[in-house]
Amino acid sequence: MAGGEPRPTETGSTPVDHRYDASLSVNLQDLRDFFLTYQSVIGFAGINGLLALSVYATLSCGQLSLANAGFMAIGAYASALLTVHASLPFAVVLLAGTVAPALLAVPLGLPVLRLRGVFLAIATIGFGEVVRLGFVNWEYTNGALGLVGIPQRAGLGSILAALAVTLFLFLRLRGTRTGCALEAIREDEAAARTMGIDSTAHKLAMLTLGAAVAGLAGALEAHFTFMVSPGGYTFGRAVDMLVFAVVGGTAHPLGPLVGAAFLTALPEILRAAGSSIGIPPGPLRLFLNGAILLAVILFLPEGIASLWRRYGRRRVREGHAA
Amino acid sequence: MTQQVVNGVFLGSIYALFALGYTLVFGVLDMLNLAHQAVFMLCAFVALSLVAGLHLHILLAFPVAVVVAGLLGLLIERIAFRPLRRRANSNISGLISSLALATLFESIALGVWGPEVSRFPFGTIPSRQLRIGGAVVQELQLVIICVSILMMVALTVLLRKTPLGRQIRAVAESGLSARVLGVHVDRVVAASFFISSALGGAAGVLFGLAFNSISPDVGRSVELKGLAVIIVGGMGSMPGAVAAGFALGLLEVFTVARFGSSYRDAVSFAALFLVLIARPRGIFGKAQGRVA
C-alpha cells in the first residue's frame, strides 16, 4: 500500500504526490500489491466459480447432482498423475482432467436419469463416496495421503481463462433450442416430454457437461495447490459447490459466479472473526454453509442474483412510468 | 459361519431400523429427508452426553435420546419441508433444504463434541458373551437385535391398529383424498417425521453402543447404507426396508469376511447400482420410478 511521504527520486526532484490526485484514482502499485496479497483468493474464487457452474449445469434442468466432488477428484488425480509421471503439456493434462470424469458421467447417468430426480440425488451421493473411498484405498496414489509436489502449472491466467470459456459456453446456451428445452425440463419435465423434448438425453448431456467442468476445476486446483488428496473431495465439498450455485442464483449463469466469489471471500473474513469470537473456524464455516443454504432455499430461492433482477425491473418500470 | 450370520443380523437390524425412518417419510411425503443421517448421529451424541455427563443409566438415556430425536424430526419437518410443500419444483428444494439442515446439525456436533471419536464411559455397555451353536455372541448384540425388532414390531402395530397409523397410511396413499376425508394432513406429516426420526435416532444410539465409536461424520457413513437399503427394498415400502436392511447387513459381513474390510462400503454401492439398473422400483416398491 502506498504510504508515507513521497520520496525524492534519484534525479533529486520530488515526485508528484498522487494520493490526493483525484484523476488517478487507482495507483498501479496499489493494484499490484492488492493482486499479490489476494492472488490465492482470486484463484480459489475462480476455481469455485467453475465448480459452481458445474453444479449449475444440472440444476438448470431441475436435477440435483451431488457427484461433482467425485468428478472433481477424478479430474484432479488424472491430470496430476499425467503431470508427475508423463510430463505432458499442460493443455493436454487439463484436457485429460476434463474428459476423464465426463466419460464416467455417462454410465452413472444412463440408468438413473430416466427415473425420478430423487434417484439421481441418491446415486450421485453414492458415486461421490465410492470415488473418494476408491482413492483412499488406492496405493498407487498414496491412499489417504494423496500426491504432493505437483508443479504449479496453473496460475490466475489459466484459471480465469478456463472460467471465461466455461461462462461463455453457458451464456451461449441460453435461447438456443437446447437452452429452451433445459428450461422446460426444469419447470415441468413430463409436460416438456410431450412437447417432443427428450428429457433423458438432455439431462445426461448436462450431467456430463457438469462432470467435465468439475474435472477441469479439479485439474486446475491440483496444479495450483501442488497437491491432491481424497480429503479435498469429500461430500462436504459437493455441498459447498451446491451452496455457491444456489446462493448466487440459478436463473442465470452469472449467478453461480456471484455466489462463488461471495462465499470464497467470506471465510477470509470469518477466519478473523471466528478467532476473536472463540468459535473454531471449521464448525463455524460449516454452520454458515448450512444456514445460508437453508435461508436462501426458503426465503430467496432464486438466489442473490435475483435481487439485482428484481431491483432492475422495478427501476425500468419506474422509468417507463416517468 | 453362525458367527457371521449373527454379525450380519445384528448389523442388519440397525440398518433396517435406520432405513425405516427414510421410507416412512418417503411413503407419506414422497420426499427424501437428507437430514435423517444427522439425526442418527446427533442422537448417539445425546445418549453419550446423558450417560457421560448426567450419569444416566443407558436404559434411561436411550428412550430420552430417542424422544429428543423425534423432536428433532418435528423441527426438520417444520423448517425444511412444510414451507416448501406449496412450491412447484419441491422435489429438489426439499432435498436441498434437508441437506442444509444436515450440514447445520453436523456443524453443531463438531462445535460441541469436536471432531475426534467419542466413546461411552467404561461400564456402560455390557460385555458378557454367550455361546450359541459354536458362535461367540455378545450380549450387546442380542440386546440390539431385540430392541430393533421390538421397535419394528411397535411400528407395525402403530400403523395397522391405531387411528394415527390409519391416517398415516391414508396420507401415504393419497394426501388429497385424505384431506378430503377430514384427516389433518399437516399433523399426520409431523407425526410421521417424529416417528421416522425417533427410529433413526434409536438406530444411532444402538450403532454407537455397538461400535463404541461416535463422531460427527458417523451419519455420513451410514447414510449410503440406508439409501442403498431403501432403493433395494423399494422406496416407501416398510417390509422392503426391513428385508433389505437385514440382507445388506448379512451381505456386508460376508463380503468383509471374504474380501477384506476395504470393500465394506462397495457392497452397498454395488447393490444400489444393480437395483437401479435392473429394477429401479426395488423388491417391494410400487412401479412409480419413471418420470412420465
Added chain:
Amino acid sequence: MLLELERVSRSFGGVHAVDRCSFAVRQGDIHGLIGPNGAGKTTLLNLVSGLIQPTGGSIVLAGRRIDRLPPHRIAALGVARTYQNIRLFPDLSAISNVIAGEHLRRRDTVLESLLLLPSARREQETARERARALLARVGLLERAEERAANLSYGEQRRVEIARALAADPAVLLLDEPTAGMNPAEVSAVGRLIAEVASQGHTVLLVEHNVKLVMSICRTITVLDFGEVIAEGPPAAIATSPAVIAAYLGAKP
C-alpha cells in the same frame, strides 16, 4: 383414419379407468370426447400422448403403433396437447412458454451459437416471431412478457393452446380448454379450434361444455366408466338414450 384406438384398456390397482375403448379419429376432424366426471377422458389423452402405457389394446397414429413409445417420440410424430389442470411453465413468460413448444420445429444448434454464427441469431429470431404470431392468434400478444403464473385462468389456457400449436402438430389433443372461461372466451376458443381444423390439423377435444362440443365437432365419442357408450355425429348423440342415461344417471 389418422388416430385409431383399438380395445385400449388401462387400470390403476383394481380400478378400470379405461376399459376396452375403441374409436377412430378421422383426419381433419374435430372429434369430441365427452362423458361424465371420472369417465376416463383425461386418462385416454394421457394414453395417447404417452404419459402412461395401456394395460391392453393398441393405439395407432397414421398407421404406426405408438402405445409403447415414450412421450417425446409420440410428440415428434405429430401429437401436441393441453392439460386439464393447465401445465404451463409457471416461472417462464408467456412467450417463452410458446417458444418452448417450438422445440420440434427449430433447427438451431448449440454449435452455431458457440461459433457466434449469424444463423443462430436468425433462428432464434424466427422462433420468437412465430411465437408472437401464435400469441396474437389467441389474442394475448400484449401479455407476451408476462410471467405465466401471473396470467388469469382463461389467459393461461389460451397460452397453452398457443404452445401446443407451436409444434405445428398433426393431432391436437385438447383437455377441457374452456374450463373456467366466460361465454365470450368460450366462443373465441371455439372459433380458434374451428380455424385450426380448417388449416389441416386434427383435433381431439375433451370437453364438459356440451353446447360447444355439439356446435363444432363433426364426430363425438361418449365415455362412461371407461367404456365407449356411443359414437356418432352430434345429432345422433343428442338423442341417444344411452348418453342421456349416463349424464342423468337414469336407466335407459
